[in-house]
Amino acid sequence: xxxxxxxEWRADTDVGATNDDGEFERAATTFRGWIRRGDDAHPPAAxxxxxxxxxxxxxxxxxxxxxxLLGLEDAIGVSVSEPEMLESGWVFEDxxxxxxxxxxxxxxxxxxxxxxxxxxxxxxxxxxxxxVSNESSEIIRMLDAxxxxxxxxxxxxxxxxxxDELNARIYETLNNGVYRCGFARSQGAYDRAAAELFDxxxxxxDRLEGRRWLVGDTLTEADLRLFPTLIRFDPVYFIHxxxxxxxxxxxxxxxxxxxxxxxxxxxxxxxxxxxxxxxxFYSHESINPHRIVPIAPDLGLDAPVD
Numbered sequence: 353x354x355x356x357x358x359x360e361w362r363a364d365t366d367v368g369a370t371n372d373d374g375e376f377e378r379a380a381t382t383f384r385g386w387i388r389r390g391d392d393a394h395p396p397a398a399x400x401x402x403x404x405x406x407x408x409x410x411x412x413x414x415x416x417x418x419x420x421l422l423g424l425e426d427a428i429g430v431s432v433s434e435p436e437m438l439e440s441g442w443v444f445e446d447x448x449x450x451x452x453x454x455x456x457x458x459x460x461x462x463x464x465x466x467x468x469x470x471x472x473x474x475x476x477x478x479x480x481x482x483x484v485s486n487e488s489s490e491i492i493r494m495l496d497a498x499x500x501x502x503x504x505x506x507x508x509x510x511x512x513x514x515x516d517e518l519n520a521r522i523y524e525t526l527n528n529g530v531y532r533c534g535f536a537r538s539q540g541a542y543d544r545a546a547a548e549l550f551d552x553x554x555x556x557x558d559r560l561e562g563r564r565w566l567v568g569d570t571l572t573e574a575d576l577r578l579f580p581t582l583i584r585f586d587p588v589y590f591i592h593x594x595x596x597x598x599x600x601x602x603x604x605x606x607x608x609x610x611x612x613x614x615x616x617x618x619x620x621x622x623x624x625x626x627x628x629x630x631x632x633f634y635s636h637e638s639i640n641p642h643r644i645v646p647i648a649p650d651l652g653l654d655a656p657v658d
Contacts, residue, residue: 354439354440354441354456354470355467355468355469355470356456356459356460356466356467356468356469356470357467358465358466358467359460359463359464359465359466359467361440361441361454361456361470363439363440363441370535370536370537370541373538373540373541374536374537374538374540374541374542375532375536375538375541375544375545376531376532376534376535376536376537376541376545378528378531379468379469381471381485381486381487382466382468382486383462383474383483383484383485383486383487384485384487384490385477385482385483385484385485386484386485386490386494387401387475387484387494387498388494388497388498389497389498389502393480394477394480394484396498396499397479398426398427399427399429399478400477400478400479401427401428401429401475401476401477401478401484402428402429402430402431402449402475402476402478403415403416403419403428403429403430403431403473403474403475403476403491404430404431404433404442404455404458404472404473404474404476405430405431405432405433405472405473405474406432406433406435406437406442406472406627406631407432407435407622407624407627407628408435408624408627408628408630408631408632409471409472409473409631410527410580410581410584411471411472411473411488411580412472412473412488413579413580413622413623414473414488414489414491414492414576414577414580415473415475415488415491415492415495416430416622417492417576417579417580417619417622418491418492418495418496418506418576419495420618420619420621420622421506421576421618421619422495422496422499422500422505424495424499427499428495429448429449431444431447431448431449432444433455433472435626435627435628435630435631435634435635436630436631436634436635437631437635438635440453440454440456441454441455441456441470442454442455442470442472443455449476449478450476455470455472455474456470458474458476458483459474459483461481461482462476462481462482462483463483471486472486473486473488473491474486475491475494489519489523489577492506492573492576492577493507493573496573504573506571506572506573506576507572507573508568508570508572510568511567511568511572514567514568514574515567515572515573515574518566518567518574519573519574519577521552521555522552522556522574522577522578522581523577524548525545525548525549525551525552526549526552526553526556526578526581527577527578527580527581529545529548529549529552530549530581530584530585530589530593530595531593532545532549533545533546533549533589533593533594533595534589534592534593534594534595534636534639535593535639542594546594546595546597549595550597550598553598553600553603553606556578556603556605556606557603557604557605557606560605560606560608560609561605564609564612564658565609566578571613575609575613579610579613579614579619582600582606582609582610583610583614583623584628584632585599585600586599586600586601586649586651587625587628587629587648587649587651588628588629588632588633591646592632592633592636592639592640593639601651601652608657608658610653611653611654611655611657612657612658614653615653615654615657625648629645629648630645633645633646
């Protein structure tokens, strides 16, 4: 995966830090700027900002969903990495904004002495030539609030408390929970993570009984933060991260929810299973040392749904 230390790239195969109990601990993001209306530093402006993403990464997938659903393709450019993440980290075949080969060069362009993990997504300000943010949960809110009508389309004020409460549980036990299962380095750490993960899937299955969306009667941020994990679950996490108690297909309501979103043309265009499966099975050498990509399951995502 690699990391930067005082502006120098250090390649390694460590997938992430674990604590003394063998539990995976995700590193904190480091760039936390914000695009705001009326802001002198980072005002919203078409053509000024650029996203560096991977189609494989669920965190980057959030930003691609918002860019597509909000119709911001012409306003915000995007550079997509190669699916493999090897000794140089995320790399690009032909990157048009900075002319870089590796994502870590984007980080040092913003901070020549940067120390930390080099992750996607990255929101880049072309005018100030710096990173605005590499925190996906904040980038999607910027995209939602800074362009179009004032306010947040996918986080309406009337439902913010419910959305935020769901996000907190889903992030810790499911979005990040699959990684806590896959990167656990003790049986106890894995058992705790797996129990919490499937408790949350059971909870969400019950919540979706008789309803289309998690909060209210429209698509919200909670749905869009959940979807990238669900769409990767059966083809990757079930096998690769040992999340093998049940598939999403075994949850009727969650499976209908996943298909309902996937069948939207804007959403389908953001899902690239070739990148997703290649990245996970090929890049995580400590989990899959022979880099064998298993046969893909028949997902049936186009089955009719209300």
